[in-house]
Amino acid sequence: MLVLGRTLGVMVDNVSRLGFETRAIHAGQEPDPRTGAVIVPIYATSTYAQDGVGGLREGGYEYSRTANPTRTALEECLAALEGGTYGLAFPSGMAAADVALRALCRPGDHVIIPHDAYGGTFRLVDKVLKHWGIEHTAVNLSDVDAARAAVRPNTKVIWCETPTNPLLSVADIAALSGIAHENDARLVVDNTFATPYLQLPLSLGADIVLHSTTKYLGGHSDVVGGALITSDSALREEFFFLRNAAGAAPGPFDAWLTLRGVKTLALRMNKHSDNAERVVEALLGHPKVDHVYYPGLPDNPGHEAAAKQMRRFGGMVSFTVKGGEQAALDVVARTEIFILGESLGGVESLIEHPGRMTHLSVAGSMLQVPDNLVRLSCGIEDGTDLVQDLLAALG
Numbered sequence: 001m002l003v004l005g006r007t008l009g010v011m012v013d014n015v016s017r018l019g020f021e022t023r024a025i026h027a028g029q030e031p032d033p034r035t036g037a038v039i040v041p042i043y044a045t046s047t048y049a050q051d052g053v054g055g056l057r058e059g060g061y062e063y064s065r066t067a068n069p070t071r072t073a074l075e076e077c078l079a080a081l082e083g084g085t086y087g088l089a090f091p092s093g094m095a096a097a098d099v100a101l102r103a104l105c106r107p108g109d110h111v112i113i114p115h116d117a118y119g120g121t122f123r124l125v126d127k128v129l130k131h132w133g134i135e136h137t138a139v140n141l142s143d144v145d146a147a148r149a150a151v152r153p154n155t156k157v158i159w160c161e162t163p164t165n166p167l168l169s170v171a172d173i174a175a176l177s178g179i180a181h182e183n184d185a186r187l188v189v190d191n192t193f194a195t196p197y198l199q200l201p202l203s204l205g206a207d208i209v210l211h212s213t214t215k216y217l218g219g220h221s222d223v224v225g226g227a228l229i230t231s232d233s234a235l236r237e238e239f240f241f242l243r244n245a246a247g248a249a250p251g252p253f254d255a256w257l258t259l260r261g262v263k264t265l266a267l268r269m270n271k272h273s274d275n276a277e278r279v280v281e282a283l284l285g286h287p288k289v290d291h292v293y294y295p296g297l298p299d300n301p302g303h304e305a306a307a308k309q310m311r312r313f314g315g316m317v318s319f320t321v322k323g324g325e326q327a328a329l330d331v332v333a334r335t336e337i338f339i340l341g342e343s344l345g346g347v348e349s350l351i352e353h354p355g356r357m358t359h360l361s362v363a364g365s366m367l368q369v370p371d372n373l374v375r376l377s378c379g380i381e382d383g384t385d386l387v388q389d390l391l392a393a394l395g
């Protein structure tokens with residue numbers, strides 16, 4: 001039997017009383033009792049010596065597909081940040097989504113997903129899980145009535161992302177959790193864009209939080225990973241069982257890099273948000289810019305819900321360029337500090353054309369995005385440099 005994590009030190013025992021930044025640095029990460037090492041070691045080991053058959057040592061480690069101490073440290077830290085009881089780390093955000101959906105659904109069950117879901121999530125539901133008899137409906141989840149109307153007797157999961165990618169629409173987490181629970185379904189919130197520093201879905205009634213830790217949590221564009229966080233012990237057991245049974249176990253090097261990134265999450269999210277606000281201000285009213293998408297803008301349809309459930313509005317900004325697709329392609333080709341590339345959430349600023357890049361596979365579907373759309377992941381460089389780079393690229 002695996003014990004749930006290591007014995008926690010006194011301070012970390014009362015972890016929920018501590019501030020966010022303190023939890024990011026200390027939860028799950030007390031100095032190594034034997035050597036005093038301040039940083040959790042990379043436990044590069046596949047197996048563990050037993051003191052006699054079945055005599056597992058402290059922590060109950062047996063085999064690293066099942067559990068590994070570096071991974072446990074990351075899991076305890078992520079749970080503490082989301083205000084949840086249990087964290088589980090995965091080798092990618094998609095591996096976490098796969099385990100969540102297969103644990104929650106059986107053939108004949110139904111899932112509600114956002115009409116502008118992350119493309120990989122849509123593909124998992126639409127191209128993979130449907131062959132195992134799991135049905136889905138794609139709905140605009142910023143419309144609470146549309147969400148309620150989509151519920152069927154066999155609905156087991158409402159899957160929510162907020163803010164969404166790339167149009168940054170906002171769903172009301174508390175309202176969706178009410179709909180899910182009235183119907184004996186579970187609410188999963190993909191909190192990748194907001195991070196626990198800006199938004200705490202479990203406190204708003206969500207049952208499960210999902211992360212692509214590849215993005216802001218890792219924060220340095222150097223590691224791919226995912227996580228599930230919940231306070232429901234039965235759900236934790238099912239996720240843990242399926243991860244171990246099907247093998248989606250992240251390695252200790254990746255867990256360590258992610259944990260290293262998480263320590264500075266609060267500082268980074270404030271700077272990402274500062275820079276996004278500077279960029280939004282520069283884009284608004286610019287003669288070449290058509291529309292700016294940012295949840296912090298009062299005219300954004302999701303602004304009210306965002307202001308209710310988010311601390312700040314994050315580092316992602318999208319905008320449409322006057323002059324159509326070619327004008328947008330010209331802008332993304334001309335920036336010098338914003339690097340042309342997919343992904344998001346790293347310290348460096350990234351720019352992309354969703355229609356030809358991240359969202360190419362959804363062309364022609366209901367997830368299609370405007371062809372003159374540009375998406376920015378504002379990094380933590382000097383804000384003035386970022387604004388000047390964009391203004392120069394706009395010409």
Ligand SMILES: *Cc1c(COP(=O)(O)O)cnc(C)c1O
Nearest residue numbers: 092093094118190192212214225
């Ligand atoms: C990137 C991303 C995922 C998938 O995560 P991977 O780590 O790339 O597998 C899921 N949801 C959102 C919102 C993402 O941005």
